[in-house]
Amino acid sequence: MILNIRIDHKTAEISQIEELSQLIDKIFQDINQNHTIKEYLQIKTCNRQEMYLVIDKCDLDYRWDGLVVEKDDQALIHVLRLASGLESMIIGEDQILGQLKDAQKQAIKDGCCGPILNNVFTKAIHVGQIVRKKTRINEGAVSIGSAAVRLAEHVHGDLKCKKVLVIGAGQMGTLVAKALVAKRLKAIVVANRTHDRALCLAKELGGSAIHFDRLSEALYDADVVISATGAPHPIINYEKVRESVPTETLKKMVMVDIANPRDIDERVAELGVRLYNIDDLRGIARKNRQMREEEAKAAKIIIDDEMKLLRRSLKHLEVEPLISNIRNDAENMRIRETQKALKMLGDINGQEKVVEDLSRVIVDRIFSDIIKNIKIAAENDDKITLEAAECLFSNEKR
Incomplete structure (x- = not known):
């Protein structure tokens, strides 16, 4: 589960943000004591504090005025909107992109940003750039x-x-x-x-x-x-x-x-x-928002399309260990059988590369449809197919 806990200018006055920012730190400590946090990333700016966490699915009930807790799709849509400038006090401002990049770099440096959040924030920054390129959301915008x-x-x-x-x-x-x-x-x-x-x-x-x-x-x-x-x-x-x-x-x-x-x-x-x-x-923010309402509508269309791609890539990440097993097993088998064939053929006058390339192409073509179907099953939450694939290909089942 991807969890977003935040307090920002939309939900609280500046004095409340100061107070609740400490509360977010306490919530993080509480979650860390009771659940396994796989990844986390923190964003702190002058008018927001946010925490993104990847944890096992669980029921969380944190309710305070001004505090927002969202998970999975809602959390993902929020970060795409955030990167696009739609959640900023000054709508369309560019500074948030730099802040997201810095937060991602810091989390990677601290070793707490793994493949899921790295994927999410790389996509969010990309979406923010696309929105600014394809719309006039930041035209004349002020920080x-x-x-x-x-x-x-x-x-x-x-x-x-x-x-x-x-x-x-x-x-x-x-x-x-x-x-x-x-x-x-x-x-x-x-x-x-x-x-x-x-x-x-x-x-x-x-x-x-x-x-x-x-x-x-x-x-x-x-x-x-x-x-x-x-x-x-x-x-x-x-x-x-x-x-x-x-x-x-x-x-x-x-x-x-x-x-x-x-x-x-x-x-x-x-x-x-x-x-x-x-x-x-x-x-000032209110006037700015009124000026950019039409551009915001165009940005939302881009975000909706990119959200589908992000959701799909995260589903692919879930089955990556299984796909990695298949690829590793196939490659080990290819190497082993190719070496046997080369020994049986004896001197083939420097044509070993032809045999190597042939074996590689055959293996890739055999398993490409299998891997493709596993990814499609992941996208569709087809648990029956995924369980069957796990049973057939996972090393843990052997």
């Missing part, structure tokens, strides 16, 4: 990062000649910074815990980089602060802002927190700062 810039621009009126502080030089921070380049800013300052990374991004953008210990100094005269770090706790609190920012500047300052967990303490808003987080980007 969460660029949506944050649009929000700041909407509140401020115009970012021209403004000073912007970007906190975090990771993937999200980079998207934010690049979206700011065209705004003709007075200055862009990048702060990151790893200073070399901040320097690299700042150089690319024509801005400046600072160490984290100079955040208070950078806050002093910033017009806009956009924060997107991976810190486990707030890095900008009430006291820091009160002490760093002049009173007359507070009500003019805009802060957009797109981190999860959040980077900026909610109490900062009490000082007069206009503070926004991921939940405030929902309005």
